Amino acid sequence: MNELERVKAEDERLARERKKIARDGPKLNGAKLEARLERTWRRPAGIVGWLATVDHKEIGRRYIVTALLFLALGGVLALAMRVQLAQPDAALISPGRYNELFTMHGSTMMFLFAVPVMEGVAVFIIPLMLGTRSTAFPRLNAFSYYMYLFGGLMLWVAFLLNIGPDIGWFAYTPLSGPQFSAGKRADIWAQMITFTEVSALAAAVVLVCTILKTRAPGMTLARMPLFAWAMLVVAVMIIFSMPAVALCSSMLISDRLIGTNFYNAAEHGDALLWQHLFWFFGHPEVYIIFLPATGFVSVITETFCRRPVFAYPVVVLALISTGILAFGLWVHHMFATGLPRVGYSFYTSASMTVAIPTALQIFCWLATMWDGRPRFPVPMLYVVGFIITFVIGGLTGVIIASVPLDLQLHDTYFIVAHFHYVLIGGAVFPLLGILTYWFPKITGRMMSETLGKIGFWTMFLGFQLAFFPMHFAGLLGMPRRVYTYPAGLGLELPNMLSSIGAFVVAAAVVLFVVNGLYSLYRGAIAPPNPWGASSLEWATSSPPPPYNFEHIPVVETRTPLWDAHGELPVVTGLRVDEKEILLTTVVAAAPDLREPVPAASLWPLIAAIAVGVLFVSSIFSPWAVVFGAIPAAIATAAWFWPKELKRHPEPVIS
């Protein structure tokens, strides 16, 4: 009784305190509001604050910079391979080392560049695009970055210490199993998967919750920007597909470390179990990389054709159906394994069907160009380059969906050509375009248009030179993953051309980076909306302040800034001296709840270190799983535990 009375008295006191809390509104706006919001949302200065940040813009930038670093590292590996392959019977690189190179190249590009860069761009821009101040679960967001960083570091440190993996980026068993891969190389690879998959899953949960719950009032799902739709579909795909690779790589580690028999045919295991589980993840993975790029293309096309993308509902349905269909294709990576032919027919049909939604998206973009009035700054050039290049890759994909054709082309350089066409043409070109497009928002300056145009043409032409000849190398009989090839098969010319092209592509990447660095210091200062675009991220300054928006915007159409006519509708009432965002309902985006946002915290970093130690040491001993779990559990508990055990008038997360 006493307790209940005390609590009631406390409730009343807190209610009185609540009335005094400062909130934004007509009485508190403009420069005064900005100053107070800045003080509340700015993270602590210094190295500790830098490590402890939960600002999605900082985390997003880190993701992008780290991913571009891994792109460069992976690219250098590719150059080394191309030097070795430029001539037949070359002996510049030993077979063992070459096998490490292509393993590291594939693993770095797929796990440490392609998915993280998309996550990074999304983490940076989505809250701005949705009209809110933070992602959901910002500390989980920080944790996911650190897990990614540690996984990448572990892999590359191992490579530099000469214990890097050499089993290919898809690590087929039993080659990667205990019998045929001695030492720890394969375990390093498998544990890198664990790091990056934990990171991606955490980021996916952050994105789903952000997109569903934190949108601006009035931004119904039908008014949500297409890039947000793309990331919603991608995040759900990550949630369903990543567990497959987590499971199979954990089974691999357990076969290697503690003697289980999942992949060991002698004890009734099956090498194909690996392939099924891996490709159940692996096929959706490529759409996880591609769909965000389609979002980029929609963004750029809309802005530079000066009209929204044609047939928005069709594009949304295309995104969703691609996401679903992507899960039904994985056996097309296994056509040569001898599974029943009648089963294969299903996967041929599904693999062809998945081309239809993508073809529809392409129509919609071209229709937007047709109906609008396109202009061609650098981002739009990349969109045109994307159409020209990606569609070739998509069509070679249709070719290899056919079983008889695939049985010749599988595991040859034709496939290498195909996937580089769809990954570079389909994802990297839009990425370079969108980085140019959002560079002013991220940094406050414009990239150099001239350097950008030179870079685009270098990249576009260099790419065709590097990868088109690979179709012919495959047709002439060159398999994948070979450190050399004999003279006299006609492979000399395509390989030499590819090697030259690779260096041109490298030059283009260097040009892009130079442009970025130069523009960071000398680029033209960017206004809030340099491109005259329609979405909410352009309603705030470039770069945005820590709190993103002075007041939470309200949205009435799909193109809020084009319909604003000089003033932006907003809602008021959020706290000014404590971090808070507005939650809205999932479909109709009606204001629903006010949600506190955590302060900067070192616990995500500490937890990531603890989990990282657990993962790395479990490569060496299974007991690490038990002992390493203890610091990880403590760090996670401390993360959750509030700094002060007293009640506040309005909730804070400290």
Added chain:
Amino acid sequence: MILEPRFTGDVADLPTHKFGPSSLTWWGIIGFMVIEGAFFALAFAAYFFLMGHEQGWPPEGRQPPNLIWGTLFLIVILLSEIPNTMIKKAARERDVPTIRTLMPVIIGIGAVLLIIRGFEFNNLNCRWTDDAYSSIIWTLLFLHTTHILTDWGDTVVLWALMMTDVGWEGRRLVDTDENCLYWRYVWLLWIPVYLMIYWVPRL
């Protein structure tokens, strides 16, 4: 240029906590439940895939796991839903004293379950290194054990928090409600895992 604001409404009177799908953490928990569900579903697929390769399941000469410990686990965990539902209801009614009394009961049951789980491991009648069958049933049991352990740990930390004054805050009650939701998921997942470890080999 930054646009002039046009004030259309005020949200200051919106609550800062709500139960169910309005809560942001509810979505986070659902997200993690889907991830774990996908993980288990794929482990089940691997189980049936490996089973398709074998002549007998369990293979020749191997006994299926002893029924008693797994079934005891099933009974105890199903019974734990009683205090679990009571805690969930108490959370929605802001009945913190009930929560404070009942959470140790759940924690105690959790400890008992972990002990029973130890006996289960000992009574699988095979070693994980024996063959693929042994590997997959040990893995299923291990995965579910980590599930129990993490939720048990969560519950201990949450109980400690509920014992303090902040236990009266709306958001902590939402946390408690969602923790009960997650506990339901833990025992719901046990049902197919139990069937696959203990009953499918007996078919």
Added chain:
Amino acid sequence: MSVQHYQSIFGNASIEARQFNTLFVIFLAVCAVMYAAVIAFMLVALARRRRGGRANVMEDGRHHESDPALRTGLIGWSAVVATGLVALAIASFVADRSMASTAARERLSLTVTANQGWWDVQYIASDNSKMIRTANEIHLPVGVPVRIYLKSNDVIHSFWVPSLAGKQDLIPGRENDITIVPRKVGLYRGQCAEFCGTQHAKMALVVQVEPYSDFIKWWERQLQPAAAPATPLAKAGYDFVTSRNCGACHAIAGTPASGTVGPDLTHFASRRTIAAGSMPMGEGNLYGWIADPQSIKPGTKMPTIGLEPNELHSVVAYLETLK
């Protein structure tokens, strides 16, 4: 001898290969038309921008209806794409069924067992005494359907002779098979097409398609045990090979050497290549290989043992007698 080893998918040397070519051309044609349509649409769309006022720009906030032709275009486009894909899928199924039925009645069978770095080949006969074993080289009679059973002793490999057929994987614990009907006499090269370890790149094989009478002659020669060495040098080589550990890995019929870890050497010198297609057969290459296999094919299972020069001469002389 140097022969152009043919490894192109367009080698067109079997029924299956011809069916592939037809299907490939159909796919290529349809895809080329689709690509042209996309590019044409894009070019026209971009060219239209010069037309000024009729564009439906909406950045000023006025919402226009899109050009109605586009709605028709969208429906038409979906229909065309769907039809094209259905047509290609049907073509693919028809070709697949046709290839399967061609393969229906084999008259010859052999088993290829893959090992890391080399191919073990065993011809099956109803009478066990007529079975032959060789390595890295296959002889096939032209026009005769042959079924090749595919197994692996270690990791996953892939059997691929592009001019003759698509590939099939060799998976430990499973038996796959592939049926080929060679149609053109000639020499064809194949390679392992599934990454299998350090020496994946040099795991090749040679397929000789020859007239039936030549094939029978070859078979009968393969049935003979190894010729006894005639010259003293060759005899010294024979002594070395049978007394040292060569026999632990290699088998030579008619001698004590009976290992199965490495290729059968009974008729080694009659083959076209050494070390699974790494080099053409020849005295100089033989010297190089026996002296230091690791420098030619680093990571191969055959160790570099460092023979004395006279030992090397004698071993090479002996091996050259194994025709």
